[in-house]
Amino acid sequence: MGDRNKNQDLIRSLYASALRIRMVEDAIAKEYPKGEMKTPIHLYTGEEAIAAGVCAALTKEDVVYAYYRSHGWYLAKGGNLNRMIDELFGKATGCSKGYGGSMHLIDLDVGFQGTTALVAGAMPHAVGAAFTMKYKKQHHVAISAFGDAATEEGLFQESLMFASLRKLPAIFICENNGLATNTLIQYRQPDYPIYKRAAGFGLESVQVDGNDAVAVYEAMNEAVIRAREGGGPTFIECLTYRVLEHCGPNSDVSLGFRTQEEVDAWKKRDPIVRLEQHIDAETKAQLIEQNQREIQVAFEGARRAPFPTSLIPEGYQCL
Amino acid sequence: MPVMKFTEAIRDAYAETMRAYPEVFLVGVGIIDPKAVFGTLDGLHKEFGDERVVEGPLAEQMLTGFTFSAATLGLRPVLIHHRVDFLPLTFDQIANHMGKWSYMFGAQQKVSCVVRGIVGRGWGNGPQHTQSLHGFSASIPGVKVVVPANAEDAKGLMVSAILDDEPVIYIDHRWLHSDAGEVPAGLFQIPIGKAHVMREGKDLTLVAVGPMVQESMVAAEKLAATGKSIEVINLRTVRPIDFDTIIASVEKTGHLVVADSDWPHFGVASAIINQVAQKAFGALKKAPSSVTWPNHPVPASYGIEPSYYPMAKQVIDAVSLVLSGETNGIHHVSKTEKSHSGTHSGPF
Numbered sequence: 226m227g228d229r230n231k232n233q234d235l236i237r238s239l240y241a242s243a244l245r246i247r248m249v250e251d252a253i254a255k256e257y258p259k260g261e262m263k264t265p266i267h268l269y270t271g272e273e274a275i276a277a278g279v280c281a282a283l284t285k286e287d288v289v290y291a292y293y294r295s296h297g298w299y300l301a302k303g304g305n306l307n308r309m310i311d312e313l314f315g316k317a318t319g320c321s322k323g324y325g326g327s328m329h330l331i332d333l334d335v336g337f338q339g340t341t342a343l344v345a346g347a348m349p350h351a352v353g354a355a356f357t358m359k360y361k362k363q364h365h366v367a368i369s370a371f372g373d374a375a376t377e378e379g380l381f382q383e384s385l386m387f388a389s390l391r392k393l394p395a396i397f398i399c400e401n402n403g404l405a406t407n408t409l410i411q412y413r414q415p416d417y418p419i420y421k422r423a424a425g426f427g428l429e430s431v432q433v434d435g436n437d438a439v440a441v442y443e444a445m446n447e448a449v450i451r452a453r454e455g456g457g458p459t460f461i462e463c464l465t466y467r468v469l470e471h472c473g474p475n476s477d478v479s480l481g482f483r484t485q486e487e488v489d490a491w492k493k494r495d496p497i498v499r500l501e502q503h504i505d506a507e508t509k510a511q512l513i514e515q516n517q518r519e520i521q522v523a524f525e526g527a528r529r530a531p532f533p534t535s536l537i538p539e540g541y542q543c544l
Numbered sequence: 545m546p547v548m549k550f551t552e553a554i555r556d557a558y559a560e561t562m563r564a565y566p567e568v569f570l571v572g573v574g575i576i577d578p579k580a581v582f583g584t585l586d587g588l589h590k591e592f593g594d595e596r597v598v599e600g601p602l603a604e605q606m607l608t609g610f611t612f613s614a615a616t617l618g619l620r621p622v623l624i625h626h627r628v629d630f631l632p633l634t635f636d637q638i639a640n641h642m643g644k645w646s647y648m649f650g651a652q653q654k655v656s657c658v659v660r661g662i663v664g665r666g667w668g669n670g671p672q673h674t675q676s677l678h679g680f681s682a683s684i685p686g687v688k689v690v691v692p693a694n695a696e697d698a699k700g701l702m703v704s705a706i707l708d709d710e711p712v713i714y715i716d717h718r719w720l721h722s723d724a725g726e727v728p729a730g731l732f733q734i735p736i737g738k739a740h741v742m743r744e745g746k747d748l749t750l751v752a753v754g755p756m757v758q759e760s761m762v763a764a765e766k767l768a769a770t771g772k773s774i775e776v777i778n779l780r781t782v783r784p785i786d787f788d789t790i791i792a793s794v795e796k797t798g799h800l801v802v803a804d805s806d807w808p809h810f811g812v813a814s815a816i817i818n819q820v821a822q823k824a825f826g827a828l829k830k831a832p833s834s835v836t837w838p839n840h841p842v843p844a845s846y847g848i849e850p851s852y853y854p855m856a857k858q859v860i861d862a863v864s865l866v867l868s869g870e871t872n873g874i875h876h877v878s879k880t881e882k883s884h885s886g887t888h889s890g891p892f
Contacts, residue, residue, distance in 0.1 A: 331652065
């Protein structure tokens with residue numbers, strides 16, 4: 226009975242987290258054509274189960290380094306929604322004070338350490354952060370999130386090797402959506418699972434259904450426990466699918482590199498729908514209403530907020 | 545005041561800061577090697593252990609990102625490369641991350657780290673082990689770059705770099721490693737961003753970087769014998785350049801020569817002459833000049849390599865050309881009259 230309640234609480238919290246990301250991304254996509262958000266947006270639609278599942282296993286003191294498909298990670302880690310929308314609008318009240326934009330979100334209050342526009346760029350940051358945790362004798366963990374193409378970069382091998390060598394509390398989350406912008410994975414990598422390549426560096430490595438938030442959470446929870454106990458790093462490959470275009474609010478089926486049938490087939494595995502089966506109608510309605518209200522507040526606030534007034538951030542020293 | 549070699553001065557900077565600040569640690573490829581990075585880490589691995597003298601795999605780009613993120617979380621790492629030529633391997637993490645992080649997140653985090661690279665010279669090191677790259681590194685906003693010219697600089701700039709809250713690239717020339725000088729004890733700091741007037745003069749401002757400082761001091765001494773009063777400025781920091789000190793000097797002397805241990809274009813000499821032309825054009829009595837490396841890589845053969853590097857003689861020629869339109873002042877500066885020892889005899 227206790228387990229069932231616990232499980233129900235977990236599913237409810239995963240659903241709330243994933244739904245919030247979906248609704249925010251939908252709102253951004255809807256508002257984007259108005260041209261008020263002049264920033265390259267990489268929407269997380271369809272991949273929400275990964276950030277939701279990973280961050281559900283973390284505390285505020287654990288740190289996350291993510292990449293330009295950043296909104297979902299920022300929100301799942303507990304980043305402030307108003308500050309994020311302000312940032313997309315280029316406003317001084319944004320989480321990066323208007324100097325970063327959509328690809329560079331940060332909320333240090335909740336351990337969201339910033340996102341990079343460079344593929345694989347954040348992998349060594351989790352290694353350095355994990356080293357720092359160990360150096361300070363803290364039991365926190367450091368997460369780096371990246372896509373499948375990041376595992377083609379040299380930083381993949383460099384980062385995994387050192388994290389494994391030093392048994393650092395780092396967890397590497399690979400969001401394998403099979404795409405690098407509009408190039409399919411079969412043109413870029415041999416037909417050999419990414420998680421098996423990662424395992425070659427002598428660390429724990431698993432593959433999960435990245436559209437199943439519970440599966441992601443369970444793998445992550447094991448990894449977090451291992452890391453906190455000094456057992457070293459884990460690599461988690463999450464199989465998922467990018468529903469929208471690489472950058473922007475639209476479909477990219479017209480480009481011809483994938484078909485509508487394929488997109489539709491993946492939509493049947495929608496992570497939100499899968500969680501929703503376990504959620505009662507009243508809870509669902511409450512969450513939707515609450516998100517709608519918060520999203521409306523965020524967009525209204527962003528429109529009213531002032532632009533930055535200086536080319537130099539206040540306190541910036543390195544001129 | 546203790547007298548120590550350039551390498552001992554760097555070691556002293558590491559040891560003093562590591563003893564005083566538990567957040568300081570060293571990381572790099574081959575730094576626990578018994579040769580201890582040309583002696584600059586002598587005894588430190590033994591004193592501070594594997595946790596604070598961190599040997600890294602040959603993964604320089606990762607180590608740079610590692611250094612950067614440890615810095616944002618409150619540590620003060622020093623990343624050490626045996627050759628500055630390894631810096632280009634790491635420029636994603638330097639240019640795109642370390643140098644951008646503070647700005648692009650609205651200055652919310654300090655990035656308190658040092659990246660040290662060593663410039664090789666002599667014994668046929670060849671094109672890939674002899675670059676200077678301080679101009680190249682300094683072209684990126686968001687990092688500071690320092691180039692020590694003597695043992696005092698070596699310690700004072702390293703202590704300041706380690707205690708700075710922004711990323712600092714520290715480039716030292718192995719050609720200077722055996723030079724000795726008086727170096728203050730303790731946590732001695734030299735301010736980053738301030739040039740040092742090494743010798744006052746009234747006829748010409750001679751701005752010099754790294755190994756060219758000592759060549760310039762020899763040149764100024766020789767020129768004094770012919771009645772020329774040369775002001776020698778040791779730049780010390782390449783980014784941000786202390787234009788105030790340089791311009792104040794040019795306004796006094798009316799003449800400018802820049803002596804840089806780097807290529808002629810897109811570098812320190814270009815930047816200084818550009819700013820002086822824009823901000824103190826009226827003070828200039830003649831067109832400025834520069835003494836730099838030739839605009840091509842360094843050859844390996846010792847039959848020709850020595851002629852690659854400008855020495856005091858070339859500085860004297862450049863100064864004489866600016867002051868009197870000819871070079872027939874003093875031609876005869878023997879190799880032994882350069883003030884630095886330059887004793888590196890290989891093989892590594």
